[in-house]
Amino acid sequence: MQAVRYARASSVDEAITMLREGGETARVLAGGTDVIVQARERRRHIDLFVDIKHIPELMSLTLDAGGGLTVGAATPLYRVYGDAEVTRRFSALAESTHVIGGTAIQGRASLGGNLANASPAADSIPAMIALGAVARVAGPAGPREVSVADFCTGPGRNVLQPGEFITSIHFPARPAGSGSAWERFIPRNEMDIAVVNAAVSLTLAGDVVTEARFSLGAVAPIPLSVPTAAEALVGRPLTDATIAAADEAAKAAATPISDMRGTIRQRKHLSAVLTERVIRRAVERARA
């Protein structure tokens, strides 16, 4: 690895100062499961790691009285899917974090790292988008909020300005009659990068879908929101025909490339298949 310095921040303000003093080659270190590999392979020039894991609020997981969920940006994933309430109410998030890497990766990897790394195939991002999550950001110019759907700007790129970092991810409370689901397709059983991943969160009143949010990953330069799929469902009774219309909308929204993991045709097909599966699972949960 390159000659890199390590600094441990104990507060948000201290991290802001360290990042500002470190300049362009300073990097936040959360679980290190992306950034240590990148530093070692010299894919990124890094002079300073600012470890944010000793800032208590960055390592928290809180369900508030109103039913909202706030996950500290560096909280390891095992604590996310390991929480029974998260699994029950924010199922898509639990499903995605449970298969990011293996057990040892989940002991360290974080939502903040998955989001900031901004891989088009990142597994938790579609779940966060579907659940309407907001990234809370700190920086030299003060705190701000960015919707996860607007956070990534290209492969490996995001909206963060120099010195800024994510402090937490906030998930709004779930209305009654809501369910969510996430699924990916990989050729192996575990430990692989998604060919496509998909998530939905929806709310039912009787048989009518009153709200829905869809997301697809690995089919565009950034994880996508798919409002057209939601339009195919919202305000309509849930039938095989309306579900099929949502699947077709997802397929149409996908603009994938062909690479070693899959072809354009396969990825478009998978966009529809996975969308159908997550709808059906989310509906079961909404009715449970």
Place this chain on the structure above:
Amino acid sequence: MTTTEDGILIRTTINGDPTTFLASQRDSLLEALRERLNMTGSKEGCNNGNCGACSVLLDGRLVNSCLVLAAEVEGARVDTIEGMAEGEQLHPLQRAFLEEAALQCGICTPGFLVASRALLAENPRPTEEEARFWLAGNLCRCTGYDKIIRAVLKAAGEMDGKR
């Protein structure tokens, strides 16, 4: 953590023993264990988080030591394969691996043992599927996994029976 001319002094607890060691700021925990502390039980298979040969516990949590900076363990607890047997007394998992012939070349074995021990600490009677899922981040090129899983389930039965 103290910065000196030769690097940084890191204070940590390894296998229960308070340990201070000198490392460079860019060393991984795996490099520090193997090259500075002469604890070569943890293996380097891939150096990028994919194989699990470098598995250790950090504050009780299973991690890949190749994806941890040595500097990060300041003040933390590290448990490695070297702490698994008690003197000559092998851990039940180690015995089961021998009895079930769950290793050939042995490079993956320390990682599997450390990861399996973490599994049984959290889930004393895993199903086969739970054991396979937990160990999905540990790769073995020799055994085909079946014997490893058999050994883990056997040790789980023994250990749970004695509880």
